[in-house]
Amino acid sequence: MAVSYTGTVTVTGEGRNGGQVASSDGLLTTALAVPAEFGGAGGATNPEQLFAAGWGACFLGAVRRAAATRKVRLTSTRVTVEATLTHGEDDAFGLSAVLNLELGGVEQHTAEELGAAAHQLCPYSKATRGNIPVTVKAVAV
The missing domain is CATH 3.30.300.20 (K homology (KH) domain)
Incomplete structure (x- = not known):
């Protein structure tokens, strides 16, 4: 099977609980947080x-x-x-x-x-x- 595209993202820190997400091309960089509805701090994506x-x-x-x-x-x-x-x-x-x-x-x-x-x-x-x-x-x- 031929590869069309590979998206590469690195997650650091505590993953969904305060970690960071960054794509290899730098276009996606964001913080992660456990949603408030799930007992977390919220305030970031998940x-x-x-x-x-x-x-x-x-x-x-x-x-x-x-x-x-x-x-x-x-x-x-x-x-x-x-x-x-x-x-x-x-x-x-x-x-x-x-x-x-x-x-x-x-x-x-x-x-x-x-x-x-x-x-x-x-x-x-x-x-x-x-x-x-x-x-x-x-x-x-």
């Missing part, structure tokens, strides 16, 4: 937000590709990704996700079809398939 951002950006690219393949013209695209840290009875942590897709310029059935197609194309969706609960909700706006 792994779930970063994961949701990456997945959302990739997913919209997949939506655009699916639309182009079908010759569907979209007037707007928006996805809100909810990446949820879960905690089981066995004290193990996991993830679940909801992708809330809003597409302009199409009817509801087309929005749903494009959401499903994007979920098959997107590398983040492929990587999580069968590993975590994922729901794709597509709405025509």
Whole structure:
């Protein structure tokens, strides 16, 4: 398999609890913090937000590709990704996700079809398939 791109990020310090994130090209540099809702200090981003951002950006690219393949013209695209840290009875942590897709310029059935197609194309969706609960909700706006 040919490599298209490798994103490299280094995390230092205490990871999600006060660590720092830096990309190899210097374009991403940010602090990490445990969310206040989870008993932390908050005030900085966290792994779930970063994961949701990456997945959302990739997913919209997949939506655009699916639309182009079908010759569907979209007037707007928006996805809100909810990446949820879960905690089981066995004290193990996991993830679940909801992708809330809003597409302009199409009817509801087309929005749903494009959401499903994007979920098959997107590398983040492929990587999580069968590993975590994922729901794709597509709405025509």
